[in-house]
Amino acid sequence: MGDILTVKNLTTHYTTPDGPAEAAGDVSFTVKKGEMLGLIGESGCGKSTIASSILRLIEYPGKIVSGEVILDGIDLIRAKDKELEKIRWKDIAVIPQSAMNSLNPVYTVGDQIIESILLHEDVTKKEALERTKNLLELVGIDKGRWKSYPHEFSGGMKQRVAIAMALSCNPKLIISDESTTGLDVLTQAQVIALMKDLQERLDLSIIMISHDLPLVTSICDRIAIMYAGKIIEWASTKEILEDARHPYSQGLLNATPDLLNPDKEVTSIPGSVPNLVHPPSGCRFRDRCQFVMESCAEKIPPLLEIKEGHHVACILEEGDDNE
Numbered sequence: 001m002g003d004i005l006t007v008k009n010l011t012t013h014y015t016t017p018d019g020p021a022e023a024a025g026d027v028s029f030t031v032k033k034g035e036m037l038g039l040i041g042e043s044g045c046g047k048s049t050i051a052s053s054i055l056r057l058i059e060y061p062g063k064i065v066s067g068e069v070i071l072d073g074i075d076l077i078r079a080k081d082k083e084l085e086k087i088r089w090k091d092i093a094v095i096p097q098s099a100m101n102s103l104n105p106v107y108t109v110g111d112q113i114i115e116s117i118l119l120h121e122d123v124t125k126k127e128a129l130e131r132t133k134n135l136l137e138l139v140g141i142d143k144g145r146w147k148s149y150p151h152e153f154s155g156g157m158k159q160r161v162a163i164a165m166a167l168s169c170n171p172k173l174i175i176s177d178e179s180t181t182g183l184d185v186l187t188q189a190q191v192i193a194l195m196k197d198l199q200e201r202l203d204l205s206i207i208m209i210s211h212d213l214p215l216v217t218s219i220c221d222r223i224a225i226m227y228a229g230k231i232i233e234w235a236s237t238k239e240i241l242e243d244a245r246h247p248y249s250q251g252l253l254n255a256t257p258d259l260l261n262p263d264k265e266v267t268s269i270p271g272s273v274p275n276l277v278h279p280p281s282g283c284r285f286r287d288r289c290q291f292v293m294e295s296c297a298e299k300i301p302p303l304l305e306i307k308e309g310h311h312v313a314c315i316l317e318e319g320d321d322n323e
């Protein structure tokens, strides 16, 4: 599988009265064609900042300071505004946080999907309506419901409409940003199963942003774990579950209950995420890390590939020189 998206050394700051907050610091990862990549981390660790940076939708006081975001050979950070406008939505579609509330209450769901197709593609209204009906069926909604208004739909159905909208222009990449927040657990599971099914059937590439580790491990092919603006571990889901190397990743796994193993001891990670304006020197996790050493304060550990496809940013993985 080839890479569809390459994020290279992306750094995004927010200006604050106390100085810049580095919400994404030197972030690098790739998304393969047809894969679902989970981007996971505690609230405030920079997940949405990365999503907005990929689409260059960071607004003041935010600023992309450096890095590249390559989609199909085009660097979106340096692309002209007009070029980028065509790429947004048509090539990269977003299912936003609380997607079900993103629908306009005064238009029918069908008209909203039709409008998004007509805005980006040179098709007739009749063709757009046909495609809308097909999209509704694809997400498990009777095509006759295109004339319904959002208030006539349940939360789960509105979520399905948001997915249909994201699919409306056959994007190469979908970014789902905590999009099932606010749904009950059962509906959330149905929507997630639908996304997984669509990803496999349509060979879609999806970045699934979430703070829900069990959700991400249940459907994603690979997982990038963020801590305080940095990716600290990135590997296949299997590797993360069986051989997580970063103490923060291990802490996250230990803090997650396992329904199949009710005897598992669940332990939380002491402390809290640091202020991103004045993060600790060196490793940002060191204040909370049970394996902390003096040298952890000296330099920011680089994200190293410790075995094929498994990347970790921890001094413990850097070899004998640092012991």
Ligand SMILES: Nc1ncnc2c1ncn2[C@@H]1O[C@H](COP(=O)(O)OP(=O)(O)OP(=O)(O)O)[C@@H](O)[C@H]1O
Pocket (backbone or CB within 6 Å): 014, 015, 016, 021, 023, 041, 042, 043, 044, 045, 046, 047, 048, 049, 050, 060, 061, 062, 211, 276
């Ligand atoms: N408008 C802003 N002004 C100043 N700082 C901001 C702003 N937006 C975000 N930040 C900073 O960037 C950090 C990352 O925010 P971001 O929303 O990307 O995190 P997140 O991981 O997506 O969180 P959540 O899961 O809560 O959505 C925050 O902790 C905050 O310090």
